[in-house]
Amino acid sequence: MLVLQDVSGEIDAKVFQDVDTLDREFEVGEFVAVQGKGNVFNGRTELIIDRIRRVIPDDGAVGFREEDCVPASPRPVDEMWTELQERIRSVQSEPLRALLSGLVTEWESRLRIWPAARQVHHAYRSGLLEHILKIMEIGSLIAEAYGLRRDMVIAGALLHDIGKLQELSYEVATDYTVEGNLIGHIVIGTTMLREALVHYPEVPPAMAMELEHMILSHHGGKALGSPVTPMTPEAFVLAAADDLDAKMHQIRRHIATDTSGGRFTAYHRYLERVLLKPEDEGT
């Protein structure tokens, strides 16, 4: 059995003939062209495949576009990238701004497309970038409201999940790397920070240690997987903004994609509740 995926979701697919031949036609994670028919089995729609082959360049001419096949952020990636650059330019501390710019440049190819998770929230192409930007936006506003150091919150937003670039592998499908399982994105992130800091000796040691603390404490507490608890107001705000954006993403997406009848959505397993749908959608 195969699992085929495009931007609208996943579908099980079965091949009943020439199985051995087809096996050589494509690899996991490649784009394929498929011919077949639908079938309902155990209450789920599945696809009975007649022909399947990997996509070839000529398919572009008849309408194939990669972006139709991969779930991705609703925001265009170039627009997000520009916003990220602006946020970093707004950092007032010279050495901190240099450090962040350097990191962004070094990791650009991944940062542009990485998902924020394998499941749960922002689990699609460029989801991590979308998530970082929202934390920068929310975090800056809160920092200003309380007179905190905005620079640190911007930096924390960029750094907090940077370890995910090595925790997860992402080629159409998302999975955990060996390092991702054994070390985890929190500690991978601190190592990435330490390696970058070698090239930016102007960053004061106390600031560097606070940045590392923000990465380590951003899950908010030991029970949530952080080896230390936030001990600065900025680390606390980062953890709060991260949690808020992760949950808001689930809430809004669950409402937007709900197909059940009635005024409430189906039960959400992670949020442990049903959600009220806007009135016009209930009509």
Place this chain on the structure above:
Amino acid sequence: MLVLQDVSGEIDAKVFQDVDTLDREFEVGEFVAVQGKGNVFNGRTELIIDRIRRVIPDDGAVGFREEDCVPASPRPVDEMWTELQERIRSVQSEPLRALLSGLVTEWESRLRIWPAARQVHHAYRSGLLEHILKIMEIGSLIAEAYGLRRDMVIAGALLHDIGKLQELSYEVATDYTVEGNLIGHIVIGTTMLREALVHYPEVPPAMAMELEHMILSHHGGKALGSPVTPMTPEAFVLAAADDLDAKMHQIRRHIATDTSGGRFTAYHRYLERVLLKPEDEGT
């Protein structure tokens, strides 16, 4: 033994002579003029009272000011009141704005001075008003960032703790009322809302129910004392902003009032951590 309180805190005080006479000189909660001397007992400073009497009008002439005796919000109450009016004027829904204005007018005398709690956070004169305004500020920003209904968040910020005006009694000292213990501010708040709604029939029933839901769910979940969980994005944001402001208040106050040596504060019992103090204060 007495407990004397002024803006700087509390002190135990003892009377060893004329106890019976003094007993008639003042009531709990009154302002008093005291003469005596300090003593250290069991490692705490206490006051041995020679003379004590209630404050009289003439004391004003020699420097007595109520505001020196009662812990209060650092923000002037009139400034806060003006901001509250402006926030309510910014509500776009006509009937909702009328409802909120009406409530604020009805409860003005208490809303101006009430503390937000007996302990924990904003536990001082006008603390509730200060807390409401911060949630309005933070909540509006978050609502805009996610394209939510700003009106509902503003309304929720005003309403969420309004039951505290009847849950707590406040005359210099703060305590729980009988209703406060037996019913609790969450349900008292919904009753206050329902009583006000009688006078504002233009508020649509669906909106009224959502407002009630926001009051009920603002602790965020059953384990935290809310009989229902937030089921709208706006109710979720209200609960998050309430939690954030309550904790930020404790964090900033704990750092500001810490007197221990070293780079970290003493352990904070509710936050369950020590906090890093800004570098210049550690010197």
Place this chain on the structure above:
Amino acid sequence: MLVLQDVSGEIDAKVFQDVDTLDREFEVGEFVAVQGKGNVFNGRTELIIDRIRRVIPDDGAVGFREEDCVPASPRPVDEMWTELQERIRSVQSEPLRALLSGLVTEWESRLRIWPAARQVHHAYRSGLLEHILKIMEIGSLIAEAYGLRRDMVIAGALLHDIGKLQELSYEVATDYTVEGNLIGHIVIGTTMLREALVHYPEVPPAMAMELEHMILSHHGGKALGSPVTPMTPEAFVLAAADDLDAKMHQIRRHIATDTSGGRFTAYHRYLERVLLKPEDEGT
């Protein structure tokens, strides 16, 4: 796929022909007459429908009875209603008895037939009434054993779940109303009490507040969804009797309906245990 239900349980049913025509023949929640045959699919028996139509008056002549189609309390409703009246007549406080009588009269049509829940316990026609009476019985006995105010326990038994009359909708099938989800039966119940109290001004305010406290605290604690904890002996007894009857109902029903072999029932998911079956049933 349809779900058909009668007093013995539920069954999945499928229609493979004339689907569009049949669609107009009946609505969700209506009684239907069905012709078809059984089928085993994925280990479950299902029904393949040949013909299906809504019940018509003439069906009564050939044996159709509503009570065969809807799961209901084993006790006749009229017998229970008489017992409820007697219990209320036994209340000694004049104004309290008047209040309870008034409420019962006002809500009679629902009180007679409402289930106590959508699942878990007493989840059938007139289940709420059966549950209320058992709490009155048990609660009175305990109140007498400890010399408590029996009146208050009787009143609490009637009032504690009265919000369910608006939390749940019930027309053959049971579901949550919008208000049921957003406000919950506990707070709906206090509002119903307050609205009734307007007509019974003789009920002393202190008694009214205690009644409201009993509704609010009847789940026994915050972790269980009550915004306040029982603070009177009578509120404590009410919560204990409610919990006891809910669990006893599950225990007895699980033993009575168990079809597994051996001396023990199948595992009960809510009670988190297997139960010993009486010896003669194990033979």
Place this chain on the structure above:
Amino acid sequence: MLVLQDVSGEIDAKVFQDVDTLDREFEVGEFVAVQGKGNVFNGRTELIIDRIRRVIPDDGAVGFREEDCVPASPRPVDEMWTELQERIRSVQSEPLRALLSGLVTEWESRLRIWPAARQVHHAYRSGLLEHILKIMEIGSLIAEAYGLRRDMVIAGALLHDIGKLQELSYEVATDYTVEGNLIGHIVIGTTMLREALVHYPEVPPAMAMELEHMILSHHGGKALGSPVTPMTPEAFVLAAADDLDAKMHQIRRHIATDTSGGRFTAYHRYLERVLLKPEDEGT
């Protein structure tokens, strides 16, 4: 420092002279005659002892009575003993009645005076007997209300804490025995039952096993210290009645002994709440 105890409670007492001599005058747990004066130290009243000696027979002539010195059940022990006998006579199963009678006779001297605990509830002379009787009363009523086997509930009430007769030592003061700590009253109780059963071979093995199950499961669940969960309706009712009586005892005693001002008691550490005091006591 000494701790002196009479029926009204405990008091710290200090000796400043002839300490060595006094040391030989009495042992821990003996009745003493004391002469001295009161003193307030650290906010607690203490006793400064001038003379202290063990009670002698002649003291009876001048008013000494043991029962004034030891906290004890408010019910006369003979009255309770008679009620216990009647409850056992009401057991319908011949062999079960014989077993219970035998146990009561065997353990009479301890059963008459033992406390139910070292702290928490019924922690005084004859407290265990008072607790057993209340569970028999409540448990019988509930058993009848649900059509359960009343015999088993009566038996369970007697047996459930019988291990306390060996778990606790009691000579004026209450303490844990070595066996009490290492084995615990639950398992001690099952051993006492097994030893008694040897003399009553007519008790059917299935009944004997259920009795043992009731002792083992009476804390209601593993988290509460029971190695097994109640798996019969009667075991469930026993656990519920035991929990109810233990808590009702704490509630009523806390209200009765509260000395704080206001409408509510002081905070109760085990019940984790304040309690409303009856109106007339608050005046």
Place this chain on the structure above:
Amino acid sequence: MLVLQDVSGEIDAKVFQDVDTLDREFEVGEFVAVQGKGNVFNGRTELIIDRIRRVIPDDGAVGFREEDCVPASPRPVDEMWTELQERIRSVQSEPLRALLSGLVTEWESRLRIWPAARQVHHAYRSGLLEHILKIMEIGSLIAEAYGLRRDMVIAGALLHDIGKLQELSYEVATDYTVEGNLIGHIVIGTTMLREALVHYPEVPPAMAMELEHMILSHHGGKALGSPVTPMTPEAFVLAAADDLDAKMHQIRRHIATDTSGGRFTAYHRYLERVLLKPEDEGT
């Protein structure tokens, strides 16, 4: 539908013809000879049975061996039995050694073949014996490292799960007995110990009580089902060694039997993690 089992696992099997006849051919738990063919249904392989009958003596001639049909410990049972005897001979206390020898002799037939559990760990023939020996090995080493009484740890290893010989029934399939459910292996074990002690009066009472304590406390705490917590170093080491061996068994077996691709095993439900597989297996 049938479930057929051999040493490699379980398979569902279906009979579509002569169902009634076949029904008389064998009983649950008997060895059978089967003829049929494989089928894939709902993604699982199942067996469509053409002929099935119970094994007859002649089947031995054509290769039938019981040990190919029943999951069993990888260690030969005679080798384990010899090791058990040696471990017991190494006990230095004369009366304790006699007690343990006596118990082993009395229960030999079960001890040789019993599984340690129905699921989770060592859930196969002779699994209990394998588990006991590993605890003896590990426990002895730890006892020596800390200068503890090795005798007690050896004894505890034998006794701790001895109640499982009566808690579980085992005839090819494993299940709970009535006593196993109602009393549980912990308390059954203490009764077995007490019954054996009658024949070994030389065992000092204090030692006997400590042995009973070790059985009762070996789950490590109340939340884990032990009515008492380990209160001697030896009881603590027993509980730690038991927990370690149970988990190590699951870890090693999960890695050894994992069939998923990649460097990590599938998720383990009880251990709540994935496990890293040795490098050469990942190739």
Place this chain on the structure above:
Amino acid sequence: MLVLQDVSGEIDAKVFQDVDTLDREFEVGEFVAVQGKGNVFNGRTELIIDRIRRVIPDDGAVGFREEDCVPASPRPVDEMWTELQERIRSVQSEPLRALLSGLVTEWESRLRIWPAARQVHHAYRSGLLEHILKIMEIGSLIAEAYGLRRDMVIAGALLHDIGKLQELSYEVATDYTVEGNLIGHIVIGTTMLREALVHYPEVPPAMAMELEHMILSHHGGKALGSPVTPMTPEAFVLAAADDLDAKMHQIRRHIATDTSGGRFTAYHRYLERVLLKPEDEGT
């Protein structure tokens, strides 16, 4: 008030005269010579200081020895150091042995004297070394019993708490460093490992990652402060041996230092139990 400490424990000390002068006589953490007298205050013995000064070289002549003043491991440090060298020499992997030797040499001055914690267990001079050796001993035995890679367990034992050398400061008194609070010993340890690995490029990357995993997972789970759960058998054994030794240390020390009467120790706050004392000590 001062706190004076020697090998037997701590005592409060007070100065009532020449406070200002004395203030200049010594610093926190220095050895002092004291003259004064005992006093009982609030039930605790305290010291009223007449004279106090820092220790001078001449004090050695009259019997001053540093080791009498500082709580320390019962094992001589040189003996432990030799054992550590031998354990490392027993590592079979050439590059791993080189890495461990290098680390031990680099950190020798701290490793010899560091405590394992500020409180709880091994909280004294050379306590960390004592703890490491015990884990090596226990861990090796368990590794052999299960056929695991002994090298990895030896390495894990050395590395798991190596971050404590920077998490804690230790000069007579033990405290947390800034880095210790903000980063924590777990992540500090991985950084120390990574820095050392630069000099040992022969260590295979897969082994290096597993070593880092062992440090990170050694608390056994997220709830216990480890950002990842043990995913190899060796990491699991390390966590188990660490936990066992920490608890065994508390158990044995609590029994050894208990001064309460009776067969049981006083209640142990962290272990949450009383402990049985060996019989001869109870006499």
